[in-house]
Amino acid sequence: MKLTMATSMSTNSNAFVFPLAFCLVGISQLLLCPGDAPNCDPNLIEASDRDRLQFALNLEFLETEFFLYAALGKGLDAISPNLTLGGPPPIGAQKANLDPLVRRIIEEFGYQEVGHIRSIIRKEGGFPRPLLDLSRQNFAKLMDRAVGFTLNPPFDPYANSLNYLLATYTIPYVGLVGYVGTIPYLKNMTSCRLAASLLGVESGQDSVTRTCLYQRAFEKVQPYNITVADFTNRISMLRNDLAMCGIKDEGIIVPEKLGAENRTSSNIISADPNSLSYARTPPEILRIVYASGNESLPGGFYPKGANGNIARRFLKIN
Secondary structure, three states, rough: OOOOOOOOOOOOOEEEOOOOOOOOOOOHHHHHOOOOOOOOOHHHHOOOOHHHHEEEEEEEEHHHHHHHHHHHHOOOHHHHHHHHOOOOOOOOOOOOOOOEEEEEHHHHHHHHHHHHHHHHHHHHOOOOOOEEEOOHHHHHHHHHHHOOOOOOOOOOOOOHHHHHHHHHHHHHHHHHHHHHHHHOOOHHHHHHHHHHHHHHHHHHHHHHHHHHHHHHOOOOOOOEEEEEEHHHHHHHHHHHHHHHOOOOOOOEEEEEEEEOHHOOOEOOOOOOOOOOOOOHHHHHHHHOOOOOOOOOOEEEEEOOOOOOHHHHHHHHHH
């Protein structure tokens, strides 16, 4: 298991100075092995192929709305309203101030997500789009928690391309590790094929986002005295803390001993010591996207909770 350390980076020398202590947020939780922490064992989730793939719809709706609104100023209701299945429009989503290149990338991501929703609904059925909170205020709270203090002015994901890319960093990777965790438990080959196809595109989106951020790794995010790389490290550590099942998420810069084959500090694609993708279970994912650390306590991007049998089952537990 790789451990992520916070980094202090010099823009002049490109040297990395690592603190003596590991920056493990919620260390009492992270000392637990995945099998020891509650709901970390994927074998504890009993669900059909349909339920597992429908669970993924929650994240696909989130990505679709975030990308489409940022690039076009309109969402799924304007592009393919039949796919919402009557679910409410998102809260606070808006067009972002993106440069031409980033806008083109994000527009493509948005259209890809529309296809993902359509494919899951056609093959596995669907449910109404859950209520999503994509407001500036929600992202500001998330970033405050990641950095450990209140940012002034509040973080605005829609203000510019760099802020938007950092906000985007918070989303596709969660879906990626979710698909990795789902595929081994699918029984039907058609379901496996669909999940693998979805995983391929989600992985591409995450790697493009991380590459764009890596190109600016040493740049300070204005007006905060925090580098892009530090932001990604802190966001990743927050997700590890919320999920409560060990380290399965890393920023774009790591010490060489934690890089691929212990030979690189770049971490454009987050992976384990054998360069294999990390996997997360549905409870872990809900803890992250609810920003509550509790799969039974909605909040974050889903103020009323996610939809589908798996997510609603956890809500009934509370």
